[in-house]
Amino acid sequence: MSNLQRKETSQDAATTDNAWQTYRRLLVYVRPLWFVFVISFIGFAIYGAGQALSAKWLEMVVDTVQKNDYEQRWFLAAAVMGIFILRGLGGFIGNYSIAYVGREVIHRLRTQVFERLLLLPSSFYSHHSSGELLAKLTYNVEQVTEAVTSAIKVLFREGLTVAGLMGYMFYLNWKLTLIFIAAGPLIGLVVSMASKRMRKLSRRIQKSVGDITEAASESIKGYQVVRIFGGADAERERFQQVSLHNKRQFMKLVVTQSLNTPIIQLLVAMALSALLFLAMQPDVMGSMTTGGFVAFLTAAGMITKPLRLLTDVTSIVQKGIAAAESLFEVLDEPVEQDSGTRKLERVGDIEFRHLGFAYPGTDKQVLQDICLKLPQGKTVALVGRSGSGKTTLASLLPRFNDGWSGELLVNGEPLESFTLESLRSNISLVNQNVVLFNGTIAENIAYGSMAGASESAILAAAEAAHVMEFVERLPEGIHTRVGENGVLLSGGQRQRIAIARAILNDAPILILDEATSALDTTSERHIQEALEEVMRGRTTLVIAHRLSTIEKADVIVVMEDGRIIEQGSHSELLEQQGAYSKFHILQTDVGAVE
Incomplete structure (x- = not known):
């Protein structure tokens, strides 16, 4: 018997053994x-x-x-x-x-x-x-x-x-x-x-x-x-x-x-x-x-x-x-690693120290040497071109991605020392791509752990997010079904429901990833007022392309190719005449043309 035949016989035997196992x-x-x-x-x-x-x-x-x-x-x-x-x-x-x-x-x-x-x-x-x-x-x-x-x-x-x-x-x-x-x-x-x-x-x-x-x-x-x-x-x-x-x-x-x-x-x-x-x-x-x-x-x-x-x-x-x-x-796939042993009961300052990150299976560093502080109760906005690493940076806070280098601290303690459940229970999230489930508007606002919320609380969150403006015109009101992923609603309506969900959750950390991108200018102005009320007293991380939505942020961070190239307040960054100033001038010119 040749070596090739022996190899094939051995492979067949191994396959048969695996099959019966x-x-x-x-x-x-x-x-x-x-x-x-x-x-x-x-x-x-x-x-x-x-x-x-x-x-x-x-x-x-x-x-x-x-x-x-x-x-x-x-x-x-x-x-x-x-x-x-x-x-x-x-x-x-x-x-x-x-x-x-x-x-x-x-x-x-x-x-x-x-x-x-x-x-x-x-x-x-x-x-x-x-x-x-x-x-x-x-x-x-x-x-x-x-x-x-x-x-x-x-x-x-x-x-x-x-x-x-x-x-x-x-x-x-x-x-x-x-x-x-x-x-x-x-x-x-x-x-x-x-x-x-x-x-x-x-x-x-x-x-x-x-x-x-x-x-x-x-x-x-x-x-x-x-x-x-x-x-x-x-x-x-x-x-x-x-x-x-x-x-x-x-x-x-x-x-x-x-x-x-x-x-x-x-x-x-x-x-x-x-x-x-x-x-x-x-x-x-x-x-x-x-x-x-x-x-x-x-x-x-x-x-x-x-x-x-x-x-x-x-x-x-x-x-x-x-x-x-x-x-x-x-x-047999390994689940999310939850090495945390402590419960996060109070959210203080959040700090990124010389943080770097690359997605599993790739060598390209998506984030490089990020040094950033999110003071408790303050709003930090991330701006930059698409692909600059803003969403990836925000995804590290709820630990949707692990494996970073450097340090990510909450209250001066490593983020990974806290259990995933206690960490995520302290975070509200509004994505650019809103996810709604095939239920009623009320069920989508009071989703998951909030399912036991009273109707008055749901209505209050809906009112704050300007959901009631269109809900009042629906035959079944807040109990109207939205279809698969909210297909029966407009993009702006879906986004308002997602914001109402975040308002009802009342978490100390708020992540807004293009939260108003699907809204028209008038609706955005209303929602911005609601969000400012929600953001008050909460540690908020805002990702935005429209600079008009983040001018009042305590700290604005400009990112490029996974690095922070500028940070400061709106007025400070305009004075620097750097990348942020160029973005602002460009969007002002576009707004004037519109």
Whole structure:
């Protein structure tokens, strides 16, 4: 054997070991449901026994007819009814029990994956599309369902049927049974070869489903951009390509499955053919009666269907294993590191000392040697060109990104010494890209830990954020549903709701990332007044492109290429005639033209 062959053999063995380790890990979810699992096993055992009794019943019928013993007809008539009732009862108990186990396993697995997604760091979401993650929670989980329910159901029901029929065949004639069993190794070889192929194709199919979800999701969410800029043809072509790739991979899987089944059936037919030929030998027949011989051939014929179904289990299991691997990848991802042991009860000064930051997996420093102090209760504004590092700097305060160099202090203590929960409970955030959930306006204002807020408190926050100006015109007022991500509202209305949410939260630290970018000039003036009231007494970090919104800030920080190049008050920076002064002159000229 060459080194290449040894390497391939070693890789195949490792892949098989990993596959069964994954399946065993999946079956761990069944352990708490062992009692229901045992009931399903008993149900399928009854079903399998009913199949073997059917062959025995046929033997009795043939022998009775041959002996002209028609007095047995009452017993035989009652027996066939009993056998079918027994099989039906066993099948129902087994099917219902295993389905219950499967759905419970999937429920637990799906909720675990979702709960894990809620805890993963922002860097994980930077490297995985929403379409890919949604495919894991929908398509991949259903594939696991098949592996846990359908595969085990077939394994139990058909496996016990084969065991019952095989036992009966041994009872009738062990020599003929051994001849039939001789095809077993060949069947096992075919199944093993098909398994590797199906597992590989299943992984490709699951990835292609993620690509389909991603392409569709982006086109649906951005339908306005698609239509305005004539992107329909490009999006149509992109979706057709990913869908075509999915079809091709699926058809390759169908070819493998479709070839696997007839090959197995051919091997079983060869065994039956040899069985029938050798059964005519007197020394093999032995003392078998006519009824026994007919029953033996019937049992051998009946065993072909469960054997074929058992070989189909392989494809189901392989798809489930590939799906489970993708889910376990998410479950094995390290969650946000919360090394903090102390609770942040009071927010004092916040200070950045010689802070640097680069995103995981990159060498480029997004922030370099940041030295900045946010005095308690004061407002610090960040200005600069897009890509200068403003949003990245703000994201470090709630620790959406970790791994900085230098120091980030609160009350003179390292930020990472405080627990994430206590840190974030002291922060309110209004993003440029407002996130609203498919609920009512009131539910979006009183979101999360504020869900128990009184309606009067919600209305007060809505009034302060000028939400009531448009809510009063809605048929259901503050209880009007906003649609997915607030699609039924304008950009400015969504932003006001986000500001009302921050007002209701009443946290000592406030981060405003382009909080008024979606507002018209008149609305912005109203909101600015509300924000000034909210910002009073709070440590506020404001990111803004419109300099008019931050002229009253206590400290204005100008950033460029991840560095602070200027800082001071509005008047101080204008006197310096530097970068801020140029920004101000430029925006003043633009405003004059408008």
